[in-house]
């Protein structure tokens with residue numbers, strides 16, 4: 001558990017999820033699914049039961065190269081960051097795929113910076129992750145600015161990866177070598 005402050009001076013607590021957080025995590029993902037189109041799922045598409053979410057939390061917390069961090073503001077989830085690694089494949093388990101989302105109310109106040117700093121430090125210290133990878137929509141300039149600030153480099157473009165209301169969007173694959 002660690003505490004920090006946003007640019008506005010709002011107190012933030014970063015904590016690992018417990019199984020009892022499953023319901024709030026699902027509600028959070030459902031809410032941000034309505035707020036932004038930059039996530040991989042659309043409104044109503046985060047279909048995970050409390051039991052499934054709870055099992056995921058247990059599995060993540062027991063793993064050395066997977067993690068979920070909850071950014072809490074006023075005791076409520078304001079953001080979630082994840083590092084996902086595939087431990088069933090020995091050749092790629094050193095790659096941690098980063099995901100981050102913050103509720104609209106708290107975007108642009110430095111919370112993403114606080115969470116990225118934590119996630120990257122954790123990857124550097126877990127003894128397994130050697131590379132952090134992520135995919136971001138090419139028009140998500142705020143997210144790309146955040147990733148570049150932490151040294152992520154563009155590795156390639158995936159054309160027409162997203163389709164929304166008749167428009168195709170390219171994605172950028174970015175990576176950060178930490179070993």
Ligand SMILES: CC(C)(COP(=O)(O)OP(=O)(O)OC[C@H]1O[C@@H](n2cnc3c(N)ncnc32)[C@H](O)[C@@H]1OP(=O)(O)O)[C@@H](O)C(=O)NCCC(=O)NCCS
Nearest residue numbers: 038100101102107108109110111112113136141142143145
């Ligand atoms: C992307 C996201 C995680 C960033 O977190 P955040 O708390 O808003 O980001 P921060 O305030 O820490 O930092 C954003 C940086 O981008 C800059 N920025 C903001 N809008 C920008 C824009 N349109 N173009 C370029 N830079 C921009 C900010 O100035 C800041 O840089 P600075 O710290 O050097 O001033 C958050 O906005 C979010 O969850 N958005 C919706 C979901 C999403 O896009 N997730 C990522 C999917 S890959």
